[in-house]
Amino acid sequence: MRLFRIAAVGAAVLASAQANAQQVEPIQFTLDNGMEFMLYPRSEEPNIIAAGWLAKVGSVNERPGITGISHYLEHMLFKGTGTIGTNDLEADRASHDEQRELQERLLSQVIDVQYDRWRRGEISDPWDATYDTDEMREIRSELREVVDAHKTHVVTNEFDRVYTTKGASGMNAFTSHDLTMYFINVPSNKFELWAWMESDRLSNPSFREFVSENGVVIEERKQVLESTPTGRIDEQIDSVFWSSTPYSWPIVGWPTDISGYAYDNLTDYFDTYYDPSNLVGIVVGDFNPSEVKSVIEEYFGRLETTNPVIQPVVTIPIHPAIEKRIDAECDCQTRVRVMYPAPPFRHADGYVLEVLTGILNGRTGRLYKSMVEGDEIADRASASYQPRKYGGALEFTGFPKNEATTADLEAAWEREVELLKTEPVTERELQKIKNQTIADSFRRLQSNFFILVQLGYYEGLGGWEYMNESPEQIQAVTPSDIMRVANQYFDHSIRTVATYTRQEVDLSTMDPELAAMTPEQREQVQMMLAQMAQASIDQLKQVLPMIEQQASSVPAEDKAAFDYMLKKLRERVEAEGN
Amino acid sequence: MNRFYSITGAALIAATLGTVATADIPDRPEELIFKELNFTPPAAGDYRYELPSGVRVYMAPSxxxxLVNITFSFKGGSYLVADDKAGLNSMTGSLMRSGGTASMTPAELDEEIAYLAANISTSSGSTTSSASLNALSSNLDDALGIFMDVVRNPRFDDDRKRxxxxxxxxxxxxxNDAPGSIMGRDFTRLMYGEDSFQARVSTEATITSITEQDMRDFHARVFHPGNLIIGVSGDFEPQEMLETLEAAIRGWEFGESVPNPPSSDNVPEPGVYYVNKDDVPQGMVRLGHRTVDRDHPDSIAISVMNDILGGGGFTARMMNRLxxxxxxxxxxxTSFVRPSWYPGHFLTHFSTSGETVALALRMAMEEIDKMRSGMVxxxxxxxxxxxxxxxxxxxxxxxxxxxGVFINDEWTGRDPNYWATYRDRVRAVTRSDVQIVANEYLRPDNTAILIVGPWEDIYRGNVNEVDPNRRASMAEFFGGEATQIALRDPMTQKELPADGGG
Structure with a gap:
């Protein structure tokens, strides 16, 4: 009886999927300068518009020597324009030019003098100010004075303030390996404000404070990589896994490179990758498309294209038959990660891999049933397929429980892989994932903001059309497809295995409040703090009261960790806020 | 060439050529002129239906x-639970979903719901309880079948309960680890009284005493169609949906609607109260007194007044000053907490380092006085x-x-015109209205002040402050009198010996 009903449901779901295959149909147009736009009118959230734009550039477009510059540029675009962010443009620009000249002199000293000394073994770090020559010391102190004096001409965070006083919210941006995206929510009647602000920063960016922002990014790198228990390990694993490609460096960049961006690097990069022909604007929400289109034409039409030559990404990953293993220790929960090279975004096998990982994951998935509930050897276990524009990764992660070791989990994982390779998955398992895919394909379109982020993210990876293709392609996956890709991609000879083993840390030297937490909480707190490190001080000041007010809804067992995080954030505001 | 100059140069040339593109664009964003937002609030009556059986339904198809969203909202929550069973409502709400049904084990239920790609959740809070379903319209019949099974026939599985x-x-x-959670419990006790349902807290004894029968009894009392309002949104035909819902509740016994939550006429004794916690550097302060309920005629003027005083975040006076x-x-x-069924309370909340608690408190009180003595x-x-x-x-x-707004309004008997006239009533508030309600509803003399933190430092104040006008200690409030509130054992809520801080 139940089986019969389920088969009927499956057929019904399938039918509805086919009827609704085309779910997203943005209005698309291209301005004369090459900037593309997608408009997605939607009346379900009255009076609200989510708007944003993406630059088709990420760390994959960088080269050794300027790694991290995509991310750095993202920071710089919040520093205002010739109009926004200063109370005295003339003085501001004069100081700006002075800073630029001093920094150029300093950098050439580092490269010409300090690198030589470092190669000869006279100093241990060419960037360390302790080893400055007399000339450098002079430049550095002059630069510091100029930077300090400049502050009187800077209106801090004016860009943000203009938006928030007009009822806009959620202004933010992110940089990934393949794209950079900027977004915000504005009331429907304020669309022109968005067009004004964004076209202003694209045509008229000031790169104000490009010297002092360096310190901010270096701190951010430290927070993410050095102050989180797994940061430096994650970075190395990524680097090893992607070794033959431009994905091998971190988005934030290598430390020397962050210290060494020249002003021209920044403007060249901007001129090339932020040319309108490399940008896509996206507007989702409650608006009249023709009105919005004419505002767009007026404001973004003023951006001029220089038809820059954008170097294509040529290097694709190679996979020699060498298993790579990394064993690391950290103050973190013990875990094992097994990674396999996988196809890039929108590859036909990608859809099969999405289904395959779906069958493994979740409360009713194979990994939970066999490792967490069954053998009770895992606290958590999951599989994922992470496509990028020019490659992909397939990964298993497991956290051992009780007496189990990472080796036990690795063995348990191998049994799951073997099963996938040799036995077809059941129709029911497959149908469950198909059903969920359909439902999720609708659920993920229920908010303007998420529609915006998805359109931008997928467009940056290689085509927003994925959103329509994916549900359809997933419905077509068969058990034999899954067996085929399991055999093709779960290849021992080319995998990367990493184990993280909890190191017994000396708790007595640690902040006692941190020491009192469970290692899991410690890890989470440090991850959160690292994330918050990316926020500006003013953003932090705004969110702090909100975080404080959430205190009462934090589960009791996480209370201490929450309070510690709050305390650290307050300390940072206190230290930097004045 | 500096990029900025080159761009302004280009803009200059473009401007002198009189291109249309730049001509209409103002120099600064402040010069933009925006249309008014055109918005008419929806009227509840347009969405309200009744099933033949009498159950009220709000529907908004799209x-x-x-996808279809169905929410069953039931009146009733923790106020219906006996003192020695505190926590019964939330345990019942949680186990209805996780503990299986009469016909399905918890694992089978998880599997069925996952297979249908549906989301089902159940919960019970302080004054209302709910069950909700999000499902594909293509398999709504099956998903609704399971949902009704969850709502009507929960199994309360033993393993999942454990x-x-x-x-x-x-x-x-x-x-007791965080000052905030101590503050939350003790301030509520102070405002509403130890015996009120608002202040009741579960303990190890009450949680472990809860039996399957207790849950069945609570379930039977609250989760029935005599106590239900349904909300449906998403992809459906209204007429068909009414029939589907009527069929779904067929044979389900109508119990009696539960009573309204009880009011509390507790009035806290004005004065200073403190919980000594000396393992934290900061003092957390909350001061307040009882106030009116939600739909009091002065309610909107009070909201406006509160927003200027301390409710409006970064633009508010308290934030600017402190x-x-x-x-x-x-x-x-600051906040006027105004529940729907009974009079609420006013509060001001902040944290500051122990020695500056008194100074900050003085300034907060000054802001409250200013609100009363002068016009905004x-x-x-x-x-x-x-x-x-x-x-x-x-x-x-x-x-x-x-x-959600409509259902809450119906449960709490709010005037159906409330939203239609809301903006007009906000616009009608005058500066003198604000002062009048400030005088009427801010009661500095009736204020109870609760402080959680290192009491010795807090009492002494900032003795080393060089500016005598900024020197403050707790001696200046209520003649230096203060009542200690003992920390309570986290598992029993029995008072701990009063000397132990932290």
């Missing part, structure tokens, strides 16, 4: 996606009115949110 109890007790152990001017705290807010500026009033009016549409930002 064919954007083939896991839930273990988790609750684990959480309970940390209750944070921006004085740097005493990172956040301070025209600019303050307009800023608040505009912000209320501008953010008003967000109340109805999605169909499920809109139905």
């Amino acid at each position: 064919n954007e996606f083939p 896991i839930l109890v273990e988790q609750s007790l684990e959480g309970m152990k940390q209750r 944070r921006n001017d004085e740097g005493l705290t990172y956040g301070v807010y 500026s025209e600019e303050e009033l307009t800023t608040t009115q505009n912000s209320f009016i501008e953010t008003f549409p967000r109340t109805f930002e999605s169909k499920p949110a809109m139905l």
Whole structure:
């Protein structure tokens, strides 16, 4: 009886999927300068518009020597324009030019003098100010004075303030390996404000404070990589896994490179990758498309294209038959990660891999049933397929429980892989994932903001059309497809295995409040703090009261960790806020 | 060539050539002129139906996606639970979903729901309880069948119950770790009284005493169609949906609607109260007194007044004074907590380092006095009115949110015209109205002040402050009198010996 009903449901779901295959149909147009736009009118959230734009550039477009510059540029675009962010443009620009000249002199000293000394073994770090020559010391102190004096001409965070006083919210941006995206929510009647602000920063960016922002990014790198228990390990694993490609460096960049961006690097990069022909604007929400289109034409039409030559990404990953293993220790929960090279975004096998990982994951998935509930050897276990524009990764992660070791989990994982390779998955398992895919394909379109982020993210990876293709392609996956890709991609000879083993840390030297937490909480707190490190001080000041007010809804067992995080954030505001 | 100059140069040339593109664009964003937001609030009556059986239903169809949201809202929550069973309502709400049904084990239920790609959740809070379903319209019949099974025939599986109890007790152990959770419990006790349902807290004894029969009894009392309002949004035909719902509740016994939550006439004795916790550097302060209920005629003027005083975040007076001017705290807010069924309370809340508690408190009290003694500026009033009016549409930002408002209004008997006239009533508030309600509803003389933190430092105050006008200690409040409130054992809520701090 139940089986019969389920088969009927499956057929019904399938039918509805086919009827609704085309779910997203943005209005698309291209301005004369090459900037593309997608408009997605939607009346379900009255009076609200989510708007944003993406630059088709990420760390994959960088080269050794300027790694991290995509991310750095993202920071710089919040520093205002010739109009926004200063109370005295003339003085501001004069100081700006002075800073630029001093920094150029300093950098050439580092490269010409300090690198030589470092190669000869006279100093241990060419960037360390302790080893400055007399000339450098002079430049550095002059630069510091100029930077300090400049502050009187800077209106801090004016860009943000203009938006928030007009009822806009959620202004933010992110940089990934393949794209950079900027977004915000504005009331429907304020669309022109968005067009004004964004076209202003694209045509008229000031790169104000490009010297002092360096310190901010270096701190951010430290927070993410050095102050989180797994940061430096994650970075190395990524680097090893992607070794033959431009994905091998971190988005934030290598430390020397962050210290060494020249002003021209920044403007060249901007001129090339932020040319309108490399940008896509996206507007989702409650608006009249023709009105919005004419505002767009007026404001973004003023951006001029220089038809820059954008170097294509040529290097694709190679996979020699060498298993790579990394064993690391950290103050973190013990875990094992097994990674396999996988196809890039929108590859036909990608859809099969999405289904395959779906069958493994979740409360009713194979990994939970066999490792967490069954053998009770895992606290958590999951599989994922992470496509990028020019490659992909397939990964298993497991956290051992009780007496189990990472080796036990690795063995348990191998049994799951073997099963996938040799036995077809059941129709029911497959149908469950198909059903969920359909439902999720609708659920993920229920908010303007998420529609915006998805359109931008997928467009940056290689085509927003994925959103329509994916549900359809997933419905077509068969058990034999899954067996085929399991055999093709779960290849021992080319995998990367990493184990993280909890190191017994000396708790007595640690902040006692941190020491009192469970290692899991410690890890989470440090991850959160690292994330918050990316926020500006003013953003932090705004969110702090909100975080404080959430205190009462934090589960009791996480209370201490929450309070510690709050305390650290307050300390940072206190230290930097004045 | 510097990029900035080259761009302004280009703009200059473009401007002199008189291109249309730049001619209409103002120099600064402040010069942009915006149309007014055109918004008419939805009327509840347009969405309200009744099933033949009498159950009230609010429906808002939308064919954007083939998904249906159904929410069953039941009146009743923790106020119906006996003192020695505190926690019964939330355990019942949680286990209805996780503990299986009469016909399905918990694992089978998980599997069925996952297979249908549906989301089902159940819960029970302080005054209302709910069950909700999000499902594909293509398999709604099956999903609704399972949903009704969950709502009507929960199994309350023993194993899942054991896991839930273990988790609750684990959480309970940390209750005294953070000042905020101590403050939350003790301030509520102070305002509403030890015996009120608002102040009741579960303990190890009450949680472990809860039996399957207790849950069945609570379930039977609250989760029945005599106590139900349904909200439906998404992809469906209204007429068919009414028939589907009527069929779904067929044979389900109508019990009696539960009574309204009890009011509390407790009035806290004005004065200073403290919980000594000396393992934290900061003092957390909350001061307040009882006030009116939600739909009091002065309610909107009170909201406007509160927004200017301390409710409006970064534009509010309290924030400007204590944070921006004085740097005493990172956040301070005031709030008129006005529940639907009974009179609520006013509060001011902030944290500051132990020795500056008295100074910050003095300044907070001064701001409250200023609100009473003088009129707010025209600019303050307009800023608040505009912000209320501008953010008003967000109340109805999605169909499920809109139905939530209607259902809550119906449960609590709110005037159906409340939203239609809301903005007019906000606009009508005058500067003198604000002062009148400040005098009427801010009662500094009746205030109870609760402080959680290192009491010795807090009492002494900032003795080393060089500016004598900024020197403050707790001696200046209520003649230096203060009542200690003992910390309570996290598992029993029995008072601990009073000397132990932290």
